[in-house]
Amino acid sequence: MKRSPCLLMLALLALAPAAQATDLLVDNVNGYTLDSHGKLQHFQALRVEQGKVVATGSHAELAGRVGDARVIDGHGRTLLPGLIDAHGHVLDLGYARNSVDLTGTQSLQEALAKVKAYAAAHPDAKWILGGGWNQEIWKLGRFPTAKELDAVVSDRPVWLSRVDGHAAWANSAAIKLAGVDAATKDPSGGRIERDASGGPAGVFVDGATDLVNDKVPAPTAQERAAALDAALAEMASVGLTGVGDAGIDLDTYRLYRDYADAHKLTARIYAMIRNTGAAFDTISQDGPLIGYGGDFLTVRAVKLFADGALGSRGAAMLKPYSDDPHNRGLLFMPPAAMTAKIDKAFAKGYQVAIHAIGDGANREVLDSFATAYKTHPAAIALRNRVEHAQILSLQDIPRFVPLKLIASMQPTHATSDMNMAEDRIGHQRIAGAYAWQRFLKQGTVIAGGSDFPVESPNPFYGLYSAVTREDHDGQPPGGWYPQQDMTLVQALRAFTLDAAYAEHAEHTLGTLEPGKWADFILIDHDIFRDPASRIWNTKVLQTWVGGRQVYAAKD
Structure with missing residues (x-):
């Protein structure tokens, strides 16, 4: 845009x-x-x-x-x-607009041409960074490789995140800087895609991305501010007046406070602290920050991750993938570790929002919330959230009700994933996928979002997907599993009143x-x-x- x-x-x-x-x-x-x-x-x-x-x-x-x-x-x-986007990534949107943006590329060749052009236009850039690629759209039937990137940029490292943010593509220079070779083992919660000889092929999935991320220079203060400026401008242009920022670090927290102090925020930000580590310890010293800067900044939630994404087969499934029978995806941590993180956030009075895509991850999250409530029974009133709630066993969907969980869902994920979702999980499991009406009919609140920049931040794309379950060309006619369509009033509510409810802000927004x-x-x-x-x-x-x-x- x-x-x-x-x-x-x-x-x-x-x-x-x-x-x-x-x-x-x-x-x-x-x-x-x-x-x-x-x-x-x-x-x-x-x-x-x-x-x-x-x-x-x-x-x-x-x-x-x-x-x-x-x-x-x-x-x-x-x-x-x-309109309020209940789940986006504000600085990532700005970074995407200020780097190599492969969103919407239709082929590997088109993507490589963009990378080559960007590198030529930025000869002083030490790293070529960006993202937005999707091998499913490219119809490759596989992940892209380091050698393919080497053909267009070999003199410096290239590191490009997949559209879902749960995998990234490196050239050989980046792999070498990371010290990854055939002897490097897959880290917990991650996978290194390998070539025929067992060496790194070029794509790193979920936890394995840290092997390269740790070598990427941190953004400068100026780059952070430029990213925030770009994101705020784009959000305003598509009608977003609020966003749930799903996973911030300490630097981003400080940047948001600076902007709030200077009255420079043009959208209300409901920020979720990423994980319960050192950043959480620092930010939470005085407890949740509520309604700061004239209700422009609230920090009262923690974002945790249970698994990866469907497109990279990192979503944790109860049974193997239909198109990869030896793979069930990746659970990021055992249930006891997840429960411990929830307990830590609850003890400080923070709402907990957990990324869960696959039915295996969603079950772990439901079990962990149920266990944590035994220690912190009052925390059930914190309006805890499952981010994505994308694929669930039909027997697990009703469990949202007694656990009083919000389903924070992104309608455009259904229309973006419909080209591969059923291939991944088969016809039987699709009944519990993107199941908006199943949640609504049982009284579960759906907070609408996009997960931008994974998807466009334009909330009208989300409203359209929610109502039609068609792509922008009207395909498939009548919608993909249209029995799960929302009405327009339901969709508007998800992006307004219920997104505000998910932020404890329904009385003001x-x-x-x-x-x-x-x-x-x-x-x-x-x-x-x-x-x-x-x-x-x-x-x-x-x-x-x-x-x-x-x-x-x-x-």
């Missing part, structure tokens, strides 16, 4: 320290919001004071309450609550009810009246956070 420098400046300067939210009357709109019960409401005007919603209603009801407010004519355009922050967007058409096929192509015209404009599309 291309971004105009002037829009980037608008996004960053709109919340400059001296800026104050102006009282507003946004009139002549085709407004929609959910109420606190998830019922869809319609309105023509929105009244905002001191950054918060005072009222929604008809023009006649609110026109007489203008006072000193700035009046904005919506010209009949559709207004929605600001997620709808345009009086007393809540005035986070809203104007879009170019009515998604409730127009065909569902148009949802993914929705254009955001304006984005407002706390009654302050942070994005305006060019005319």
Whole structure:
């Protein structure tokens, strides 16, 4: 996605320290919001004071309450609550936009050409970094190799993460710097793809990526800030007013606090501390950080990982993969270790969110939560989350209810994975995969997200996938396993009210009810009246956070 420098400046300067939210009357709109019960409401005007919603209603009801407010004519355009991505990776999005971006490449040759061009354009870069590749789209039937990368860049290390972030591709220079050879054993929770002689072939899966990651220079402060700037600008341009950042380190925590202090955040960030190690010990010294900087930064969750991803066959399955009968994927830790990490987070009062893709990993997570609740019974009220909850045994889905777990799910994963998911796990297990209606019908809250930059941060892609289960070409007609489709109201709720609920913020965010922050967007058409096929192509015209404009599309 291309971004105009002037829009980037608008996004960053709109919340400059001296800026104050102006009282507003946004009139002549085709407004929609959910109420606190998830019922869809319609309105023509929105009244905002001191950054918060005072009222929604008809023009006649609110026109007489203008006072000193700035009046904005919506010209009949559709207004929605600001959308919240419950699971993204903010700095990774910025890094992806500022490095080799292989997202959407259709062949190995196209990807190699991009790497070659980037290397030529950055002759002083010590490492060539990037990601977004997907060998399934390339129809390779295998992983790419180091030798293929060597053909375009051999004079310095190249390190490119797979689209899911659970595997990475190295050239020979990177492998040599990492000291990996045929004698190197697979680390716990990881796998080195090997050639016919047993040497490293070029791709490292899950825990094995640390072998190379440890040699990559850490981003500079300037690179971190540039990544955050790029991510915030893109998020504003697609209508995201909030994001759950699923796994931050100490440097990122400090960067977010600096931006919050300087009023430079243009989206509300609900940050999850990655793991319960040294960063958690430092960040959690004073307990959870809630509503910092005018509700722009909250840090009250811990992100753990149970397994890898389906595309790289790192998702931990109860039985072997249908297309790889000797492989069940990778559990990152035994149940006792997982429970110990949960216990540590609970003891400090932190919500726990655990990445689990495969049915084996999901069962381990459910068992670990059940065990941890015996020691910390009050922690069941923390709204703990399973991130992805992608493939489950049908007998495990009902266990979310007594454990009071939130299913943090990404609708675009279904439409991205449908080209290979059934090959991986077979027809029988697909019944418990991407099973949105199974969760909703039992009363489980689904928090909607994208896992960007694994997927696009555009939440309208997620709404479209949730409603149609089709790709952007309308395939397959009628949707992939359409009995699990969401209604549009259910999908909107997942990306607004229920995403806010997953952040303990449903009383301040997620709808345009009086007393809540005035986070809203104007879009170019009515998604409730127009065909569902148009949802993914929705254009955001304006984005407002706390009654302050942070994005305006060019005319």
